[in-house]
Amino acid sequence: TRVAVLISGRGSNMAALIEAAKAPGYPAEIVAVLSNRPDAKGLELARAAGLHAEAVDHKAFSSREEFEAALEARLEVHVADIVALAGFMRLMTPSFVERWAGRMINIHPALLPAFKGLHTHERALAAGVRLHGCTVHYVTPGMDEGPIIAQAAVPVLAGDTADVLGARVLAAEHRLYPAALARVARGEAPIVAGRVAITGEDL
Ligand code: GRF
Secondary structure (H helix, E strand, C coil), rough: CEEEEEEEECCCCHHHHHHCCCCCCCCEEECCCCCCCCCCHHHHHHCCCCCCCCCCCHHCCCHHHHHHHHHHHHHHHCCCCCCEEECCCCCCCCCCHCCCCCCEEEEEECCCCCCCCCCCCHHHHCCCCEEEEEEEECCCCCCCCCEEEEEEEECCCCCCCCHHHHHHHHHHHHHHHHHHHHHHHCCCCCEECCCCCCCCCCC
């Protein structure tokens, strides 16, 4: 299974996917890393890992549709089967999302459906939740709304700041995303009636 990873920044989840994909028997191969920001640190990380990494700068296009057409063309060149969003900060049009339905996944730093959107760690602290975490889900047109593939929970501890809590969540993301991608690549995360059927052990 050929996977393209889309990033906008640091790329630590991308790096976790690249590392996991090196293991013998891992069911997916990372064939390209694409960033909508030319200055994304993750592009350098990906190149250092020997991967093909390139920017498709959204600012170079006059509309979302043209940007996505360029992205789509790169995905075709690399013959991607699955698109994995990893800190990719552009909303996609419904038509792009529909074209990749069931083949595009995202990681979100909260236990969905709680805390969709940005600043999830600040909002988790403000809400006083005792458990926080991360979610890998299929991408659908509604932001952070697609069928949930896998989740990992972490405790919220006394004295946590958003940064400390965020680091705890990020460590969980780096374990969860490779495991969830493997499940998708193996066909073990089928969408049935709008939800991912639970087929195996919890991740
Ligand atoms: C992660 O917290 C991810 O869940 C969110 O954006 C952040 C990206 O970090 N979608 P990185 O670029 O993978 O380091």
